[in-house]
Amino acid sequence: MNILVCIKQVPDxxxxxxxxxxxxxxRDGVDSIINPFDTYAIEEAVRIRExxxxxxxxxxxxxxxxxxxxxxxxxxxxxxxxxxxSDRAFAGADTWATSxxxxxxxxxxxxxxxxxxxxxxxxxxxxxxxxxxxxxxxPQVCYVSKVREISKEKAVxxxxxxxxxxxxxxxxxxxxxxxxxxxxxxxxxxxxxMKAKKAEIKTLSAADIKANVEEIGLKxxxxxxxxxxxxxxxxxxxxxxxxxxxxxxxxxxxKLKEMQLF
Amino acid sequence: xxxxxxxxVESENCACVRDQAEIAEKYRExxxxxxxxxxxxxxxxxxxxNAAQLSGALQELAGLGEKCVLSAGRTGITGSVAPIxxxxxxxxxxxxxxxxxxxxxxxxxxxxxxxxxxADLAEKLACKELDNLPGxxxxxxxxxxxxxxxxxxSLWFPVDPTEMTAHVGGVVANNASGARTYRxxxxxxxxxxxxxxxxxxxxxxVRRGEVKAEGLSFVFKNADGSQTPCDMPAVVMPDTxxxxxxxxxxxxxxxxLLVGSEGTLCAFAEVELLLTRKPESIxxxxxxxxxxEKALALVENARTREAIEFEAIEYFDHDALSLxxxxxxxxxxxxxxxxxxxxxxxxxxxEIAGTEDETEEACVPLEELLDSVGSSLDDTWAAMExxxxxxxxxxxxxxxxxxxxxxxxxAAKIPGLHKIGTDMAVPDAALREVFALYRRGLAEAGLxxxxxxxxxxxxxxxxxxxxxxxxxxxxxxxxxxWAKEVVRLGGAVAAEHGIGRLKKAMLERQYPLEILDGMxxxxxxxxxxxxxxxxxxx
Ligand SMILES: Cc1cc2nc3c(=O)[nH]c(=O)nc-3n(C[C@H](O)[C@H](O)[C@H](O)COP(=O)(O)OP(=O)(O)OC[C@H]3O[C@@H](n4cnc5c(N)ncnc54)[C@H](O)[C@@H]3O)c2cc1C
Numbered sequence: 001m002n003i004l005v006c007i008k009q010v011p012d013x014x015x016x017x018x019x020x021x022x023x024x025x026x027r028d029g030v031d032s033i034i035n036p037f038d039t040y041a042i043e044e045a046v047r048i049r050e051x052x053x054x055x056x057x058x059x060x061x062x063x064x065x066x067x068x069x070x071x072x073x074x075x076x077x078x079x080x081x082x083x084x085x086s087d088r089a090f091a092g093a094d095t096w097a098t099s100x101x102x103x104x105x106x107x108x109x110x111x112x113x114x115x116x117x118x119x120x121x122x123x124x125x126x127x128x129x130x131x132x133x134x135x136x137x138x139p140q141v142c143y144v145s146k147v148r149e150i151s152k153e154k155a156v157x158x159x160x161x162x163x164x165x166x167x168x169x170x171x172x173x174x175x176x177x178x179x180x181x182x183x184x185x186x187x188x189x190x191x192x193x194m195k196a197k198k199a200e201i202k203t204l205s206a207a208d209i210k211a212n213v214e215e216i217g218l219k220x221x222x223x224x225x226x227x228x229x230x231x232x233x234x235x236x237x238x239x240x241x242x243x244x245x246x247x248x249x250x251x252x253x254x255k256l257k258e259m260q261l262f
Numbered sequence: 263x264x265x266x267x268x269x270x271v272e273s274e275n276c277a278c279v280r281d282q283a284e285i286a287e288k289y290r291e292x293x294x295x296x297x298x299x300x301x302x303x304x305x306x307x308x309x310x311x312n313a314a315q316l317s318g319a320l321q322e323l324a325g326l327g328e329k330c331v332l333s334a335g336r337t338g339i340t341g342s343v344a345p346i347x348x349x350x351x352x353x354x355x356x357x358x359x360x361x362x363x364x365x366x367x368x369x370x371x372x373x374x375x376x377x378x379x380x381a382d383l384a385e386k387l388a389c390k391e392l393d394n395l396p397g398x399x400x401x402x403x404x405x406x407x408x409x410x411x412x413x414x415x416s417l418w419f420p421v422d423p424t425e426m427t428a429h430v431g432g433v434v435a436n437n438a439s440g441a442r443t444y445r446x447x448x449x450x451x452x453x454x455x456x457x458x459x460x461x462x463x464x465x466x467x468v469r470r471g472e473v474k475a476e477g478l479s480f481v482f483k484n485a486d487g488s489q490t491p492c493d494m495p496a497v498v499m500p501d502t503x504x505x506x507x508x509x510x511x512x513x514x515x516x517x518x519l520l521v522g523s524e525g526t527l528c529a530f531a532e533v534e535l536l537l538t539r540k541p542e543s544i545x546x547x548x549x550x551x552x553x554x555e556k557a558l559a560l561v562e563n564a565r566t567r568e569a570i571e572f573e574a575i576e577y578f579d580h581d582a583l584s585l586x587x588x589x590x591x592x593x594x595x596x597x598x599x600x601x602x603x604x605x606x607x608x609x610x611x612x613e614i615a616g617t618e619d620e621t622e623e624a625c626v627p628l629e630e631l632l633d634s635v636g637s638s639l640d641d642t643w644a645a646m647e648x649x650x651x652x653x654x655x656x657x658x659x660x661x662x663x664x665x666x667x668x669x670x671x672x673a674a675k676i677p678g679l680h681k682i683g684t685d686m687a688v689p690d691a692a693l694r695e696v697f698a699l700y701r702r703g704l705a706e707a708g709l710x711x712x713x714x715x716x717x718x719x720x721x722x723x724x725x726x727x728x729x730x731x732x733x734x735x736x737x738x739x740x741x742x743x744w745a746k747e748v749v750r751l752g753g754a755v756a757a758e759h760g761i762g763r764l765k766k767a768m769l770e771r772q773y774p775l776e777i778l779d780g781m782x783x784x785x786x787x788x789x790x791x792x793x794x795x796x797x798x799x800x
Contacts, residue, residue, distance in 0.1 A: 012649070031649060184601050190547055191639035193646065194625050 001055035001152060003045040004111045005079070006102055006132065007038040009063055009070040010122040034070045037117025041178050043185040045115050046078035048150055056080040058109070062090055062101055068201055075196035076188035082201045083109075089206040092218030095123075099131025101216045105209040106136060112152050114175040118143055129177035139174045145181045264476045266492070266516060267483040268464035273318035277309045292333060292343075292351055297764055298680060299341030306350040310357060312375075313457060313465065313531035319352050320529065320793075321463035329796045332525040334376060334432035337425040339683070340762025342524050347796045352529065354431055360386055361397030361532060365405040370417050370537040371454050373397060376431020376530045380423065383430060387417050387537070397532075416540035420446040423758075424659060431530045437505050437522030439758045441574035441613070441658070444718035446538070448503060448758070450521045457532035458520055461789040465531065473516035480516065482787045492787040494519075495780025497773065502687040503719050504754035506761060506772045507800060508781050519784075524760050525795045527788040541615035544573070545624065546654045548611050548643040549632055550604045554579060554701075556635040557608045558694055561717050563634050564612060565690065569627035574613040575718030582661045582712040583609060589664045599660055600653065603641050610717070611658060621646070661714045665725045676730060682737040684744065685765075687721035688753035699747050700724050703740045709733060721757045745771040761799045769800060 011030040034042075045057040059074040061067050062085040071082035085105055093101060106114065114136075116129035126142070133140030145165065146158040152172055159166040160179050188196075206213055214220065240255075242248045256262035279285060282303065289307055294300030308319035308330075323330050328349035335355075336343055345351050357375035360383070364371055374383065386392065392406040409415060422440035423433055432438075434456070439448035446452075455469040462485050473480070480492040497510045509518050520527055551557050557577060564575055578586075583605050590599040602609070614624045629639050645651045665681055673679045688696045704711050704726070715723040726741075728734040745755045745768050755768040770778065781800045786792075 033649070181595065184595075187600055187602065187643040188645075188650075189603065189640050190545075190625060190628065190642045190644035193644045194622075194639070197622065 001048065001052045001113065001150070002109075002111045003048060003055065003057045003113045003115060004106060004109060005038070005041050005045045005057060005059045005074070005115045006128070007042065007059050007061050007070060007074060007117070008035045008120045008122075008128075009033070009061065009067045010035045010120055032066065032070065034073055035117050035120045035122075037119060037121070037178070037180060039117075039185045040180050040182050041115040041117050041176075042074050042077060042079060043183045044147065044178055045113075046186075047183060048113070048147060049078075052150070055112070058083060058111075060085065060102065060105060060109075062086070062093070062098060062105075065203075071201055072196040072199065073188070075199045076192040077186055078192065082199065084201055084203045085205075085209070086203055087205040087207075089211070089213045089217050092221065093216060094221035094223045095125050095127035095131055096222055097216050097218075097220040099128045100135050100220065101206075101209075101211060102128070103132045103135035104211045104216075105204060106132065108204075108209055112173050113150075113155075114138070114173070116175070116177045118177045118179050126177070129175060133175035136175070139170050140176070141168050141170055141174065142177045144176045144178045147176075147182075263474050264479060265481045265483060265489075266466065266473055268458075268460050268462075268466040270485070271314060271317040271459070271463060271465050273321050273463060274312070274314040276315040276319040276322070277311070278319070278322075279307045279309070280305065292336070292353055294344040295333075295336040295338040295341060297339045297341040297344075297762070299344045299346070299763060301345045301348075304345045304349065304351055308350060308352045310352065310354065312357065313459065316352065316354070316357065316529060316531050317459050317463040317465060320459060320461060323350060323352075323793060324462055324791065327791065329793050331795050331798070332431075332435075332529050334429035334435070335379060335425075335427050337428045338432065338436065338760065338762060339764075340756075340760050341764045342760065342762035342795065342798045344763065346763065354529070355429065357431075357531065358382070358429075359396055360392070362395050362402045363392045363398065363406040363409065364402035365409075368454075368536065370405075370409070371534050372419075372537060373455070373532055373534045374430050375532060376434075377429050379427050379429050380419070380433065381426035383419060383535075384426070387419075417537040418540040419452065419535055420538050421449050421452055423449075430533050430535065434521055434530055434533045434535075435523065435525050436758075436760045437509070439503060439716075441576050441611075441716060443503065443716065443758075444575055445571070445573040448505075449535075450509065450518055452536045453517055453521050453533065454536050455532075455534035456517060456520055456530055458528035459531050460528050461791065461793045467532070468516055469534070470515055470517050475512070475514045475516075475519075477512055478510070480519075480787075490787050492784055493780075494784055495777045497777050497780075500687070500749075500752055500754040500772075501689055502752070502754050503716075503721055503757040504687070505758055506754050506756040506765075507769055507778075508784060510781075522760070524762060524799050526785055526799050527794070529794075541617075543616060543618045543621045543646065544651060545614045545621040546611065546645040546651050547613070547628065548602060548609055548654065548657070549637055550602065550607050550609050550641045551635055551637045552607045554608050554697065556637070557610050557717075558697060560610050560631065560635045560637070561693065563631055564610075565718065567627060567631060570614060570624050570631075572612055572718065573615050574611065575716075576611040576658060577714055577717035577722055578609040578611070578658075578661060579713040580606075580608050581710075582714045583607075585664050585668075585712055586657075586660060589660070589667075598656060600643075600657065602643055602657075611654070661712060662723075662725070665712060665727060669727055672727075672729070678731060679728060679734060682724075682726040682728070682734070682741055684724040684741060685721075685757050685759045686745065686748045686753055686755055687716075687719055687757035688748055688751045690720060692751040692753065693717075693720045695751060696720065696748065696753070699744060703744060707733075707736045707740055709737055709740070716757075719757070720753075742767065742771065763797055766800070 058081040119126035145160040149156040310316040330350040333343040355377040358377035362373040423438040478494040726737040
């Protein structure tokens with residue numbers, strides 16, 4: 001079974017700082033890591049390959065040349081091959097253009113399954129995985145928390161819902177996005193690290209994947225971000241401290257009445 | 263050359279809190295350290311902010327005929343900063359300026375007040391925040407500027423005591439060490455100079471090489487001009503890591519005596535520490551092997567391999583791994599303990615450093631090494647990036663944390679229960695014998711334990727987790743018996759944590775009474791009234 005895992009390199013912080021003038025992320029001084037949700041996708045891909053006993057896992061990422069370090073990290077934990085989509089024409093892409101670019105590249109490759117993390121922690125949109133599925137016209141299952149059965153023809157997976165678990169049978173090839181409950185990513189072994197250091201990373205340009213440059217990058221992005229800001233912090237609550245529980249209750253009712261909530 | 267001649271200091275008034283309610287409310291934590299040993303109260307706490315105020319505090323105490331302890335980061339685990347039998351605490355955390363950065367023919371150094379934490383020092387060196395250092399000479403300022411401008415050059419204090427909130431003064435006073443002591447030795451050898459303030463408030467700035475014993479004698483010049491000979495006992499010190507009692511050697515440097523003196527001979531108002539180049543690349547490898555026998559063989563083979571020089575060789579026995587596995591399961595998916603290649607067997611952490619090419623080349627001999635004990639590069643967890651190395655460090659530190667959390671739960675039900683943590687080292691040749699000793703003792707006594715730590719230096723911490731007070735008594739007895747055997751094997755009863763108040767019984771196993779008397783004699787020369795750290799060390 002051939003599995004493609006789409007990964008993104010993100011700044012190592014959940015508290016993303018934003019340049020107020022340009023409304024873009026300030027990446028200086030922040031280490032880059034593989035988007036944490038994508039590490040679960042990588043691990044699941046390697047586990048499926050190990051379970052099936054044949055095939056290969058390929059990671060693919062669209063981004064600047066420094067994304068190579070993320071691809072090598074993936075190679076150190078069991079991934080077989082890595083592809084970097086790098087071209088100036090890809091720059092400035094929104095989620096539509098990004099998923100279109102990835103889908104275009106995927107069309108040039110052979111695969112039975114595409115895995116993504118549920119979302120990237122820098123933008124939190126959760127749109128690229130489903131976007132790829134739409135552009136490729138493939139079935140998609142989001143928030144996968146367990147792969148019960150899988151073959152080249154069909155898979156049975158569990159989806160994590162807010163109020164329970166949904167079991168889905170899906171035809172392959174398909175696109176899954178995974179949540180972190182699905183597994184625990186393995187640590188890199190020294191053997192893996194050495195293999196990753198030496199591995200060759202294939203770089204593909206817009207021309208290589210035969211992308212229409214009008215449809216990708218900034219030009220192909222129908223949306224733009226006008227403003228990014230952190231929501232205001234909630235102020236701390238008020239503690240009602242009295243000797244006895246009935247006193248607390250009485251005062252609480254008084255307060256709620258005052259606020260016309262009771 | 264062997265004359266210790268402190269000079270008077272123009273002292274300043276030192277801030278002092280005397281109000282008992284305020285002490286009880288705001289400064290309770292100053293009454294003890296990381297050991298459970300605490301004093302109930304103390305009459306005064308001084309908060310000096312410079313050397314003149316430190317001298318002022320000591321002079322005031324001397325005038326009153328009162329006793330004190332010197333306290334720094336309070337991460338010590340031998341109870342030495344608990345002001346038991348003392349009237350006052352001199353808290354040195356306010357002396358926290360980095361004073362200078364310089365370079366001489368021996369390399370780079372920093373001069374710091376004693377309250378600078380290891381974390382602070384590491385951060386200042388990493389971020390190169392060294393402009394406007396308040397104590398730097400013009401030459402030192404130039405050296406700092408040059409270092410800051412040199413993007414290629416990274417420096418560090420290579421001795422890496424685990425607890426980064428420890429202060430440099432405490433680290434020097436304890437001769438602390440860390441995992442990388444395997445390669446770099448303990449703190450002592452990295453001390454270039456000291457500003458020592460003695461019990462009478464006089465001070466001496468001394469650099470290595472300036473004051474040396476003649477044979478086993480120093481001469482101490484008193485405030486009234488008289489001289490007291492300081493004759494040291496002829497000690498055969500163990501040829502291992504050692505923080506048991508004063509460091510004594512023929513023709514020794516005064517600095518070597520003061521380092522590791524646990525606040526009993528003087529207070530450090532400044533310490534000068536040597537730095538070294540931080541390697542371009544560090545490779546941390548946690549190797550899982552079948553059992554302890556294989557781990558010991560791995561360590562022995564690693565030490566004799568010429569192809570690789572290790573920075574650190576650390577051990578985790580099967581019980582340590584099991585404890586972490588259990589903790590991981592309890593913590594659930596939020597656990598910071600990762601899934602290592604296997605929880606069966608034991609683990610050895612090996613660290614290699616050098617250029618990128620060197621660490622990469624080390625993989626071939628490393629593979630052979632692991633092969634030699636039936637393990638492989640696949641059974642490892644390797645880290646090279648800063649974040650990964652940090653994760654490994656966290657993993658290594660989670661063993662004592664897990665032990666403390668279990669003991670904490672037990673002690674909540676059984677007051678007075680605590681763990682027994684050993685800190686003994688033996689020479690290389692006795693590695694197997696000491697392990698056999700520990701295993702026999704633990705099995706016979708039927709005690710729960712974990713064994714981890716600096717196996718490269720034959721210095722593992724055996725942590726015994728007693729289930730009740732009768733097991734605690736058994737564990738204590740076992741510890742004392744081990745100490746006797748460790749001394750017989752040529753080892754040290756305290757290798758890095760010092761003696762403090764809690765390990766004095768151990769020091770008595772290390773040396774005969776006349777040597778201990780000789781050490782008390784040294785103390786009396788420096789501090790005739792016994793004002794500093796009463797009840798600590800000897
Ligand atoms: C989680 C943990 C891990 C640890 N790991 C290690 C380790 O790897 N290696 C190791 O060696 N130790 C270790 N320790 C023990 C401790 O961190 C060290 O002993 C450290 O050197 C103590 O520094 P401190 O600033 O906390 O000193 P304190 O505990 O405040 O004092 C320690 C001693 O130094 C004296 N002292 C402090 N400052 C001065 C001064 N300016 N002048 C004169 N005397 C002074 C005090 O009087 C006292 O005797 C560990 C402790 C903990 C809690």
